[in-house]
């Protein structure tokens with residue numbers, strides 16, 4: 001959402017916003033015409049009003065301008081993500097959702113580790129198989145749709161739509177006579193649906209053996225980096241994933257929000 005507030009006034013000094021003025025046929029309630037003269041004082045006052053991000057109740061501490069740039073709302077990482085188990089309906093930030101899944105749906109997922117291949121058996125009428133990473137608990141979904149030519153499979157990740165892709169994946173389908181392989185990037189979805197197919201997927205033709213044995217590997221695009229931190233009296237080396245686009249502030253934030261971080265933000 002992005003709208004710019006402009007306040008204008010009539011010759012009596014009554015204030016109207018530029019969105020409402022045309023609705024009033026550019027005529028103030030006092031019957032004088034509304035001019036296009038800006039009322040800077042009101043504009044500045046409105047700009048200084050800040051409200052909490054709509055995701056504040058889920059942990060976001062960012063303040064956004066009441067009228068100015070609302071870009072944060074599209075980028076907020078505290079948006080709700082939905083549990084992929086049909087009928088569960090649980091919604092939370094992706095991190096809380098991971099914990100929920102580990103506790104409530106313990107046997108509904110296949111566990112894996114980043115960078116290590118694993119085999120998934122897929123029946124042609126399986127629609128979704130949840131994959132959960134052992135260490136960080138991230139949820140991925142192996143989607144399977146029956147299309148005219150056979151089965152269309154791809155992988156997505158449960159997370160904020162706005163975040164850029166952090167993972168790549170390979171799917172390898174093998175029969176006795178041929179091998180099919182897809183290498184792609186994992187897109188985030190906040191809510192899992194079968195409705196729309198992405199442009200990148202692997203089509204496994206009809207007539208392949210049942211159940212399909214898929215060899216899958218999901219990897220981090222960004223490598224692990226070692227960040228050294230000067231602590232009083234010693235230097236501590238901490239492994240952290242850092243992207244090229246990360247700023248110092250971002251990296252600091254990642255460091256302090258790491259699972260089990262015992263440090264407070266005073267470095």
Ligand SMILES: [Zn+2]
Nearest residue numbers: 016017019020
């Ligand atoms: Zn208005």
Ligand SMILES: [Zn+2]
Nearest residue numbers: 010014028030
């Ligand atoms: Zn007026």
Ligand SMILES: [Zn+2]
Nearest residue numbers: 053055060076
């Ligand atoms: Zn936010």
Ligand SMILES: [Zn+2]
Nearest residue numbers: 083085088090
């Ligand atoms: Zn659930």
